[in-house]
Amino acid sequence: MPTPPTASTAVPPHWGTTVRTISIQLAAAVVIGGAAHLAPGLVVPPLLAIVLAMALSPVARWLEGKGLPPLGSSLICTAGIGAILALIISLLAYEAGELFRQLIGNLDRISTLIAAALRRAGVVTAAATPEFWSVTLSELIRTSLDWTVRRLGGLLGVVAGAIFLLLSLFFLLRRRDAWAGRAFRLADWLGLRRDPEVVKATRNRVASYLGILSVIAASYTVLISLVFWAIGLPNPILWGALTGLLEFIPIFGPLISGSLATLGSLASGTLWKPALVATIFIILHTIEGYILWPIVFGKTIQSDQVTILLGILFFGWLLGPLGPVLGLPLVIILRGLTALTPGTPALDALVAAEDAAD
Incomplete structure (x- = not known):
C-alpha cells in the first residue's frame, strides 16, 4: 500500500521555478525603481516609449496592411508622436509663461479678492488679509516652478528626453516582432x-x-x-x-x-x-x-x-x-x-x- 505524502513532500508544482521567477521580478523592480528615482530622465523615456509602442502597434500594422513597409509605418507613427510632443511642449511653455505673467501682474488683485471673500465668510484671522495671500501665492508659484524645473532637468533635459523617447519608440516599432520574440524567450527563462x-x-x-x-x-x-x-x-x-x-x-x-x-x-x-x-x-x-x-x-x-x-x-x-x-x-x-x-x-x-x- 503506497505511503501517503507527508506535509513536507506536498510541494506545489514548479515551486522552485515560481520562487525564482518572483525573486528575479522583485530584484528587477528594486533596481529599476532605484534607477528611476535617482535618474528619472534615463528611465522615463524608455518606459513611455514602451507604452506608446504598445498603443501604436495596431496603427503601424494597419499602415503596413495598406502597403507601407515597416520602416515607413514606424517613421509615420514616430513623426506623429514627435509633432504632438512639439505642440505640447510649445503650448505648455507658452501657457506657463502667460499664466506666470498674469498671476504676477494680478497677484495683488487676486489676493484682495480672496481676502474679501474670506472676510465676508466670517474669517477674521490673518488669512483674511491681502498681504497673507500675496506672500502665500508668491511662495506657491516659486516652489512649483522650482520643483518642476528640477524634476524635468530644465529645457535641455526636456529636449534630450523627447529625442531619447522618439528614438526608443522608432526602434521598438521598427523591430517590434523581434522584440516580442525576445520578450517571450525572456519570459520562458523567468518561468512565466x-x-x-x-x-x-x-x-x-x-x-x-x-x-x-x-x-x-x-x-x-x-x-x-x-x-x-x-x-x-x-x-x-x-x-x-x-x-x-x-x-x-x-x-x-x-x-x-x-x-x-x-x-x-x-x-x-x-x-x-x-x-x-x-x-x-x-x-x-x-x-x-x-x-x-x-x-x-x-x-x-x-x-x-x-x-x-x-x-x-x-x-x-x-x-x-x-x-x-x-x-x-x-x-x-x-x-x-x-x-x-x-x-x-x-x-x-x-x-x-x-x-x-x-
Missing part, C-alpha cells in the same frame, strides 16, 4: 507562462485606455476653449489645451486644471466668472468620476480604483512629473505580468476590478 492571449489583452487595454482618454482630452479642449471664449476670458485655446493635457493625469489632473482655471479667471476682476468656471469643472468632473471612470475605464482597465490611485501616487513619487501620466498604463502592464507569473492568482484577484474578479 507563455500566454499570447494575456499579452494581447494587456496591449489592447493600454491602447484602448490611451485612445479613449485622447478622445476625452480632445473634447475637454474644445469645450473649455469655447467656454472661456464665450465669457470673455483671455487665451481660451491655451486654457482648453492645458485642460486636455492634464486629463492624461488621472484623478489629480482634473483637480489641477480646474483649480488653475478658476485661479486664472480671478484675474478678470469679477467673482461670477471664477464661480462659473468652477461650477463647469465640478459638473464635468462629476460626470467623469461617476460615469466615465466606472463604466468606460472600469471595463477597459479592469482594475480596482484603489489600485489605480495607489499606482498613480507611487509612480508619481518614483518617476517625477510624468509618473502620474505613466501610472495607469504601467498598472495595466504590471497586472499582465502578474497574470503570467505562476503562483500569483490571489494577487491578480486582489488588483482586479470587482466585475473582472467575478
Whole structure:
C-alpha cells in the first residue's frame, strides 16, 4: 500500500521555478525603481516609449496592411508622436509663461479678492488679509516652478528626453516582432507562462485606455476653449489645451486644471466668472468620476480604483512629473505580468476590478 505524502513532500508544482521567477521580478523592480528615482530622465523615456509602442502597434500594422513597409509605418507613427510632443511642449511653455505673467501682474488683485471673500465668510484671522495671500501665492508659484524645473532637468533635459523617447519608440516599432520574440524567450527563462492571449489583452487595454482618454482630452479642449471664449476670458485655446493635457493625469489632473482655471479667471476682476468656471469643472468632473471612470475605464482597465490611485501616487513619487501620466498604463502592464507569473492568482484577484474578479 503506497505511503501517503507527508506535509513536507506536498510541494506545489514548479515551486522552485515560481520562487525564482518572483525573486528575479522583485530584484528587477528594486533596481529599476532605484534607477528611476535617482535618474528619472534615463528611465522615463524608455518606459513611455514602451507604452506608446504598445498603443501604436495596431496603427503601424494597419499602415503596413495598406502597403507601407515597416520602416515607413514606424517613421509615420514616430513623426506623429514627435509633432504632438512639439505642440505640447510649445503650448505648455507658452501657457506657463502667460499664466506666470498674469498671476504676477494680478497677484495683488487676486489676493484682495480672496481676502474679501474670506472676510465676508466670517474669517477674521490673518488669512483674511491681502498681504497673507500675496506672500502665500508668491511662495506657491516659486516652489512649483522650482520643483518642476528640477524634476524635468530644465529645457535641455526636456529636449534630450523627447529625442531619447522618439528614438526608443522608432526602434521598438521598427523591430517590434523581434522584440516580442525576445520578450517571450525572456519570459520562458523567468518561468512565466507563455500566454499570447494575456499579452494581447494587456496591449489592447493600454491602447484602448490611451485612445479613449485622447478622445476625452480632445473634447475637454474644445469645450473649455469655447467656454472661456464665450465669457470673455483671455487665451481660451491655451486654457482648453492645458485642460486636455492634464486629463492624461488621472484623478489629480482634473483637480489641477480646474483649480488653475478658476485661479486664472480671478484675474478678470469679477467673482461670477471664477464661480462659473468652477461650477463647469465640478459638473464635468462629476460626470467623469461617476460615469466615465466606472463604466468606460472600469471595463477597459479592469482594475480596482484603489489600485489605480495607489499606482498613480507611487509612480508619481518614483518617476517625477510624468509618473502620474505613466501610472495607469504601467498598472495595466504590471497586472499582465502578474497574470503570467505562476503562483500569483490571489494577487491578480486582489488588483482586479470587482466585475473582472467575478
